[in-house]
Amino acid sequence: MARTQVINLDSVSFQLKEKHDFEWLRSLGKVFCVFDEQDSGNICFGIEKDGVKRFVKYAGAKTLEYLGEPADAVARLKNSIPVYEQLRHQHLITLVTHFQVAEGYALVFDWFDGECLHSHWSFPPPQKYTHPDSPFFRYKQLPIEYRLESLKCILEFHVYVGSQNYVAIDFYDGSILYDFENNRTKICDIDFYKKKPFINTMGRLWGSSRFMSPEEFEFGAEIDERTNVFNMGAIAFGLLGGELDHSILKWDAGQELYEVALKAVEKDRKDRYSTVEEFFLAWELASIKCLS
Numbered sequence: 001m002a003r004t005q006v007i008n009l010d011s012v013s014f015q016l017k018e019k020h021d022f023e024w025l026r027s028l029g030k031v032f033c034v035f036d037e038q039d040s041g042n043i044c045f046g047i048e049k050d051g052v053k054r055f056v057k058y059a060g061a062k063t064l065e066y067l068g069e070p071a072d073a074v075a076r077l078k079n080s081i082p083v084y085e086q087l088r089h090q091h092l093i094t095l096v097t098h099f100q101v102a103e104g105y106a107l108v109f110d111w112f113d114g115e116c117l118h119s120h121w122s123f124p125p126p127q128k129y130t131h132p133d134s135p136f137f138r139y140k141q142l143p144i145e146y147r148l149e150s151l152k153c154i155l156e157f158h159v160y161v162g163s164q165n166y167v168a169i170d171f172y173d174g175s176i177l178y179d180f181e182n183n184r185t186k187i188c189d190i191d192f193y194k195k196k197p198f199i200n201t202m203g204r205l206w207g208s209s210r211f212m213s214p215e216e217f218e219f220g221a222e223i224d225e226r227t228n229v230f231n232m233g234a235i236a237f238g239l240l241g242g243e244l245d246h247s248i249l250k251w252d253a254g255q256e257l258y259e260v261a262l263k264a265v266e267k268d269r270k271d272r273y274s275t276v277e278e279f280f281l282a283w284e285l286a287s288i289k290c291l292s
Contacts, residue, residue, distance in 0.1 A: 004064065009034070014043070017062035024101050028056065028108070037121040040191075041066040041073025046111065053111035054096065060104020074105050080191035081107065087164060091157040093177070093188045112186045114177030117239075118208075139178055139239070144252055146183050148287060150176075151239055153185040155280045158232055162276050165196050168228050172208035173238055198223045210244060211235060214267055225275040232276055233264025236283075256286035 004015040009022055014036040025031060029049030036043050043063050045056045059073040066073065084095040084107075094110040115135035123134040131137055139147070154176065161168055169192040177186045192206050203219040205212070213230035215221035237243055240257070242250025246265065251258045260282045266272045273279040 009045075012045075015064055016043075017064060020061040021102070022061075024106075025056065028054065035121075036063060037065055038063065039065040039067070040076075041068055041070060042077060055093070055109040055111050057107045057109070058101070058104055060101065070103070074103070076191060077105050077107060083166070083190055083193050087161060087166060087190065087193065089157050089160050091153045091185065091187055092190065093186050109188075112177055112179070112184075112188075113181070114179040114184065114186055116174055116188075117176045117178060118172065118174035120174070135178065135180075136173065138180065142183075144240075145291065147239055148253065148291070149183070150178060150185040151236060152284075152287075154187065154235060155232060155276065155283060157187055158228060159277045159280050161193065162225055162228065166193050167196055167198050167223050167225070168193055168231055169198075169223070170206040170208075171231055171235070172211045173235070174208070194223070196224065211238065213269070215269065226269045226272050228276050229264050229272045229274075229279045230266075230269070232279060233261045233272075236261040237265065254286075254290040256289045257283065260286045 004017060005019045007014055007016055007020065007022060009025060009031040012031050012034045014034045025045060025047065029047035031045050031047050033046040034043070041063060042057050042059050043061055044058070047054050047056055057077065059077040060070050062070055081095070081098055088094070093112055096108045096110055098105070098107045117136045117139055118128065119135055120128065123131050123136070128134050128136050158168060168190070171190070175187055175189045177188055200215065200219060200221045200223055203217065205216045205223070207216060211231055211234040213227050215223060215227055237246055240251060240253045241261070246262065248255070248258050260279070264272055264279050273282065
C-alpha cells in the first residue's frame with residue numbers, strides 16, 4: 001500500500017499522495033474544513049478571515065482519489081474560470097478571485113451555508129438514501145413546496161445557461177447545495193460546462209450516469225439543449241421521484257409534473273422538449289396545477 005502524507009492546517013488534517021506546501025492558504029484566513037475526497041484532482045477548503053467565510057478550490061496537489069496528473073487538473077480548473085465569470089447568476093456560487101500558486105492554481109468563492117446533496121464521502125450509498133443525517137435523505141423529507149422551489153432555482157439557472165450559449169456537462173446532485181435553515185439552493189461545480197456547439201469527443205462524457213442522456217455516451221454526438229432537457233428531467237426524478245425508477249409510484253409531485261418530467265427523459269432526443277426554456281415553461285404551468 002502506497003504511503004501517504006498527512007497535512008495539518010489549523011484545526012483540520014487530511015491526506016495526500018505526497019507532501020505539498022499549503023502555507024499560502026494562511027494569508028487567506030483560518031482553515032475550518034477540507035473536502036479532500038474528490039476524484040477531480042481538486043482539493044477544497046473552507047476558510048474564515050475577519051468573520052467572512054470563503055470557499056477555496058485548488059488544483060496542483062496529488063490527492064488520494066485522483067488518478068491523473070496534477071498539471072491536467074490545474075489546466076481544467078483554469079479553463080473553468082470564464083465559465084463561472086460568464087454564467088454569473090443568483091443561483092450559482094460566486095467566484096471572487098483566482099490566482100497562481102507555484103505549480104498550482106486556486107479559485108476563491110463566496111461561502112454558501114448549504115449541504116451537498118451527494119455527500120458520498122460522509123454517506124456513501126446506500127446510506128445516502130437511508131441515513132437520517134444524510135443531506136439527500138433530509139432533502140427528500142422536505143415538503144413538496146420546498147423541493148419544487150429548489151428545483152425551480154436549478155431550472156432557472158439552466159435556462160440562463162442556454163441563453164448564454166452554453167451546455168451543462170457533469171451536472172448532478174453533487175452540484176446542488178441546499179441550506180436547510182433558510183431553504184435556499186445554490187449550484188456549484190460547473191467546471192465542465194461548454195460553449196455551444198459542443199460535440200462528444202470522449203465517448204462517455206464526464207458525469208454521473210444516473211443523470212446522463214444516451215448521447216452523453218455516444219462518441220461524435222452533439223450535446224445541446226435537448227441533452228440538457230434530459231439532464232433536468234433526470235434531476236427532477238432524483239429530487240422528486242425514484243431517481244432511475246421513473247414509475248409514478250415513486251413520484252411525489254402529481255400527475256401533471258410527472259408527465260412533463262417523463263417527456264424530458266425520453267431516450268429518443270427528438271421526443272423531448274427542444275430547449276430547457278420550453279421544458280421550464282411546461283413545468284411552471286404544471287406546477288400551478290400541482291400546488292392548486
